[in-house]
Amino acid sequence: DADVTQTPRNRITKTGKRIMLECSQTKGHDRMYWYRQDPGLGLRLIYYSFDVKDINKGEISDGYSVSRQAQAKFSLSLESAIPNQTALYFCATRSRTGLETQYFGPGTRLLVL
Amino acid sequence: AQSVTQPDIHITVSEGASLELRCNYSYGATPYLFWYVQSPGQGLQLLLKYFSGDTLVQGIKGFEAEFKRSQSSFNLRKPSVHWSDAAEYFCAVFSQGGSEKLVFGKGTKLTVNP
Numbered sequence: 001d002a003d004v005t006q007t008p009r010n011r012i013t014k015t016g017k018r019i020m021l022e023c024s025q026t027k028g029h030d031r032m033y034w035y036r037q038d039p040g041l042g043l044r045l046i047y048y049s050f051d052v053k054d055i056n057k058g059e060i061s062d063g064y065s066v067s068r069q070a071q072a073k074f075s076l077s078l079e080s081a082i083p084n085q086t087a088l089y090f091c092a093t094r095s096r097t098g099l100e101t102q103y104f105g106p107g108t109r110l111l112v113l
Numbered sequence: 114a115q116s117v118t119q120p121d122i123h124i125t126v127s128e129g130a131s132l133e134l135r136c137n138y139s140y141g142a143t144p145y146l147f148w149y150v151q152s153p154g155q156g157l158q159l160l161l162k163y164f165s166g167d168t169l170v171q172g173i174k175g176f177e178a179e180f181k182r183s184q185s186s187f188n189l190r191k192p193s194v195h196w197s198d199a200a201e202y203f204c205a206v207f208s209q210g211g212s213e214k215l216v217f218g219k220g221t222k223l224t225v226n227p
Contacts, residue, residue: 042217
């Protein structure tokens, strides 16, 4: 089984809808991240969490919110989806004591019409 | 602020040819550097990483990278490319402090011709 899983893998939604992307990990890591990938732009950080009660905005958090339901689960919500949020979304985890390596989930491809 | 530059957006090589993908970073302290690969429709897989010590690091799938502090570079190499290496490659630097995020380059897409 994969260490970092994301659901759904693909999603099509309409402008104005609220949607949630979910991430689960079995690595026991305390750090979790949400990144967004756009063609030609690489990956950019949306939100990150060092612990269940420690959640922080990244560089492009506008229009997004997150929830850390447990150490193993970190969800990303789009409150009111808009077309320019069409992208590939990655969840990543890292151990506080790990050698700074982040482990990525398979990604969620989101299309907002 | 930390930054990573991958000068080549797209590279095409023939199968069996050697490969070098360029990466330059901007970081004040000793960097922690990574190369990830993203195959079509797939997530990100770690190829190799540099933290300290030997400046030539070996990774999976026959890849290696060399850290050159004087040039602020961390170029990825492979002596003989296989068709299955066609993918997008991302260089990243670990941002110490704050978010402890990875700062990524914009990626280099590799096409392999038969």
